[in-house]
Every structure is written in structure tokens, then in C-alpha cells.
Amino acid sequence: MTDTSVRSIMRIGNINRYPAYIFLRENSEIFYSEFGNSTDKNKYLSMVQNALTAYKEKSISELEKDVEMNKGSISQLKKLIDARQKIGITNNADLIEQYVSNLTIGDFNKYENVLYILQAGPYVDGTAYKLAYTNRKLIDSLYRNESAQKRIAINRAIISNTMKAAVKDKNVNRAMAAANFERSTWSRDYRAGEKSYNNQMLWYYYTVKDTASYFRTAMYFYDNHYMNISADSIKRIEKKNLDRNLKNSFPEDLGKKIVSKEKMDSLLKLPGMKSATKSVVGVSSPVSNYANELNNAAWNFYQTGTKNLNYLTKAMLWSRRSIELNPIGGYYDTLAHLLYRLGYFEEAIKTQEDAIEKSKLQGMNPVNLQAELKKMKARQI
Structure with missing residues (x-):
């Protein structure tokens, strides 16, 4: 790794x-x-x-x-x-552009052809995507009939491929097209759709180092979606999202394959039968992790190198909220660095000491945090 x-x-x-x-x-x-x-x-x-x-x-x-x-x-x-x-490469957007140039207009009225194009993850603003969407009834049918897993995979590939191409070419219009597509996937949940749109644009601005647009969008985004709600409300939302994630983490047809313990015990008694344990760990981000996202936003502001007091103060407020939601060492470290840049050296040192103690309680090695504390005391950051 x-x-x-x-x-x-x-x-x-x-x-x-x-x-x-x-x-x-x-x-x-x-x-x-x-x-x-x-x-x-x-x-x-x-x-x-x-x-x-x-x-x-x-x-x-x-x-x-x-x-x-x-x-x-x-x-x-x-x-x-x-x-x-077949080997898991989902970015086939450039290839599918070449592919559709060899098709006839009638080919875009065939279910299997349109599905094939979308599974390749075409650019939202590309020819392949536009031609695939010429038959709206067929598209609606596809999104009704295919499994949720397949639909989600299609949408993720389209958004990811388009955003990566936008960053590569520093094409803000392409980035907006990808962000708009993600917003549309939320259907009538307008607030969630708006949040997803801004999240994509934040990633674009930060990655291409358009700091002016990043600061402007981030201040609106995090204040509007993370700071105008109480900590208790956030915790209730996260609990609801966690329960939903756990429910959706199982295969759709798992319920059809569950065997009772009594039946399993009887089967294992048959000659030649044995049990085997199998496990797979999936790695994905929680649907809503307010503390982590606020901490990342605050740290991103710090990493831009800005000395603007308005930006740093805003980031400090986000950092304090992340600690209120989840008081872990890494979040204290972010706050300490922001305090240091704001000129509150003694408070920064005390906060960094808290970061070290919290990390020890978490069973984490605090060596990096200790090195940062040493720099703070020597005024060398």
C-alpha cells in the first residue's frame, strides 16, 4: 500500500x-x-x-x-x-468514443448496444453518451430493469471518467457536466443532489489548484451542508446512514440463500461434507461522515498555504466541529496547525499535545505528531 x-x-x-x-x-x-x-x-x-x-x-x-x-x-x-x-478497468471512455463512430443510427435503438456503451463509462459531454441517450424510453427501461449494483457501477464509471478527463485537460465545463450528471442521479432529493454537485466541483477545483474557486465554493458548501445543523442531528443522520449501509452491504439475493442452522447441521453430517469459511472485505467511504469531511476541508485550507484570516478562521470553526463530533488525534492535529498559522502558538502547542494523547488512547503511533509538536515549540513550521 x-x-x-x-x-x-x-x-x-x-x-x-x-x-x-x-x-x-x-x-x-x-x-x-x-x-x-x-x-x-x-x-x-x-x-x-x-x-x-x-x-x-x-x-x-x-x-x-x-x-x-x-x-x-x-x-x-x-x-x-x-x-x-474483465480485469476490472472501468475507464473505457476513449475507446467507446471510437466504438460508436462505427455504429449506425439504428444500433442506438438496441437495448444491448446502449447498455454496452454505458458500461464503458462514457464522458457525459461525449458523443457516445449523447448517442446512447437518443432513445429516452430505452434508457428509462434500462435503468428500471438492470440491477441496482449494475446501475450504480454505470453511474460511478461515467462520473469518475468524466471528472478525471476534466482534471487532465483543466476543462471546467466538462467537470460541471459530470457534476450535473451526479446531481441528476439523486432524482427528487434536491438537497442531496446539490451537495453531490458541489462535492464534485470542490474536488475538481482543489485538484487543478484553482484556489479562488475552491475557497469560494468550499465556504458555501460546508457552511450550508455541515455547519447549519446541530451535532446531535448530525449523529442521528450518521446512525441512519450506517444502518442503511449495513443493510445494503449484502448481495440482493442473499435472502433466497439463507439456510437454517438445523438444516446446515444435518447437511454437515452427510458423508464427505465439510464446512469452509470465506471472507471478503470491501473498502468504501461512508455515505455521510461529517467529522471526517469537515476535518479534510479544514486541512485542505491549511495545505493551500493561505494566510487569509477569513479562510483560516472558517477552517478553524470546521475543525472544532469535527472534534465535537469525533475527538480523535488526527482532528486535534489539524486544529493545532490552524491555530499555529493564526498566531496562537501556545494554544496550538496545547492542542498538539492533546492530539498526541488522543492518538495514544487510540493505539496509534504518535511519532509524527510528536515531530510536529517539536517544530511548533521551536517556531519552525
């Missing part, structure tokens, strides 16, 4: 479940991956066999050469897109 080359592989392969088993070619190209632990050795034997089979297939780089040599070949493009999706 600390190796930049490994993080790059994880990002390309969209690895977000652990433990992960990633099989690479000699050029570090992913060709197969699986997830989860099991006490059954057959899981691992099967995994290796599947990986060996996948290794014999054409590599992504070979398929890319085929596309280059056979420009205009829709079958070669499809093979490349399919291969990338």
Missing part, C-alpha cells in the same frame, strides 16, 4: 476489496484478479487454474496493437474493451 507502483496497479485495476490476489504479466499488466480468504484450499487451486487460463489469452497491450493495426474494426475494439472490463 505504501509502494507507488503497487498503488498504480490497484488504481488501474480498480482494486477495492481485500485481501486481493493480483496476477501480473512480465510488464506489470494485470491479467487476472480475485478477492477474499477461505479455509477451503480448492479456492486457491481454482484461482491458480483460472489465472493460468487467463494468461493464455491475448494481453491488453497485444489487443491495443490489433486495434491500431485494424483501425475502424468494431470487433477488435470490442475485444479490447471486453478484456479491460
Whole structure:
């Protein structure tokens, strides 16, 4: 996780479940991956066999050469897109743009074609997306009939690919298109949609270092969505969101497969039967984590290097609220740095000492916090 080359592989392969088993070619190209632990050795034997089979297939780089040599070949493009999706690569926006240029108008009235285009994660402001949406009834049917898991994956890919391209080209109009698309996914929940829109634009402005737009949007966003509500209300919202997340973390058809303990015990008594334990850990952000988001916002303000008292004071208020919601060491560290930059050196030192004590109680190594405390005392930050 600390190796930049490994993080790059994880990002390309969209690895977000652990433990992960990633099989690479000699050029570090992913060709197969699986997830989860099991006490059954057959899981691992099967995994290796599947990986060996996948290794014999054409590599992504070979398929890319085929596309280059056979420009205009829709079958070669499809093979490349399919291969990338098979190993977890969800950013196929540029490829799907080439793909649709070889289709006829009638092709966009076919359910399977439109679904295929959307699963590639087209740019919201691109030709592929616009052509896929020419038949609105078909789009409505698709979003009604496909599973929630598939619909969510489609929307995430579209938003992520569009935003990344916007950042790469510093294209604010493309960023707004992606943010508008995310807002539309909230249907009639206008407040949640507005929050999502601003969240996307904040990420864009911060990433491209448009600090003026970032400060302006952030001050409106966090005050409007995080500071005009009491701490108790926030805790109730987070409890509700946590319960919903836990409920939605199970497969949709899990209820159909539950077997009673009595039935399972009787099955295990049959000759040759044995039990095996399997586990997969998914990594995702909570739907609503007010304290963490306020702390991150405050720290982002600090990291811009601003010395504007209005911005720093605003960030300090956010930081104090994050501590009120969840008094952990990292949040005290943020507040200490903001106090230091505001010139409240003694209070900053006391707050950093609190950060160290809180971290110890959490079982965290405070060595980095102690180093920052030393700098504060020496006025070297």
C-alpha cells in the first residue's frame, strides 16, 4: 500500500476489496484478479487454474496493437474493451468514443448496444453518451430493469471518467457536466443532489489548484451542508446512514440463500461434507461522515498555504466541529496547525499535545505528531 507502483496497479485495476490476489504479466499488466480468504484450499487451486487460463489469452497491450493495426474494426475494439472490463478497468471512455463512430443510427435503438456503451463509462459531454441517450424510453427501461449494483457501477464509471478527463485537460465545463450528471442521479432529493454537485466541483477545483474557486465554493458548501445543523442531528443522520449501509452491504439475493442452522447441521453430517469459511472485505467511504469531511476541508485550507484570516478562521470553526463530533488525534492535529498559522502558538502547542494523547488512547503511533509538536515549540513550521 505504501509502494507507488503497487498503488498504480490497484488504481488501474480498480482494486477495492481485500485481501486481493493480483496476477501480473512480465510488464506489470494485470491479467487476472480475485478477492477474499477461505479455509477451503480448492479456492486457491481454482484461482491458480483460472489465472493460468487467463494468461493464455491475448494481453491488453497485444489487443491495443490489433486495434491500431485494424483501425475502424468494431470487433477488435470490442475485444479490447471486453478484456479491460474483465480485469476490472472501468475507464473505457476513449475507446467507446471510437466504438460508436462505427455504429449506425439504428444500433442506438438496441437495448444491448446502449447498455454496452454505458458500461464503458462514457464522458457525459461525449458523443457516445449523447448517442446512447437518443432513445429516452430505452434508457428509462434500462435503468428500471438492470440491477441496482449494475446501475450504480454505470453511474460511478461515467462520473469518475468524466471528472478525471476534466482534471487532465483543466476543462471546467466538462467537470460541471459530470457534476450535473451526479446531481441528476439523486432524482427528487434536491438537497442531496446539490451537495453531490458541489462535492464534485470542490474536488475538481482543489485538484487543478484553482484556489479562488475552491475557497469560494468550499465556504458555501460546508457552511450550508455541515455547519447549519446541530451535532446531535448530525449523529442521528450518521446512525441512519450506517444502518442503511449495513443493510445494503449484502448481495440482493442473499435472502433466497439463507439456510437454517438445523438444516446446515444435518447437511454437515452427510458423508464427505465439510464446512469452509470465506471472507471478503470491501473498502468504501461512508455515505455521510461529517467529522471526517469537515476535518479534510479544514486541512485542505491549511495545505493551500493561505494566510487569509477569513479562510483560516472558517477552517478553524470546521475543525472544532469535527472534534465535537469525533475527538480523535488526527482532528486535534489539524486544529493545532490552524491555530499555529493564526498566531496562537501556545494554544496550538496545547492542542498538539492533546492530539498526541488522543492518538495514544487510540493505539496509534504518535511519532509524527510528536515531530510536529517539536517544530511548533521551536517556531519552525
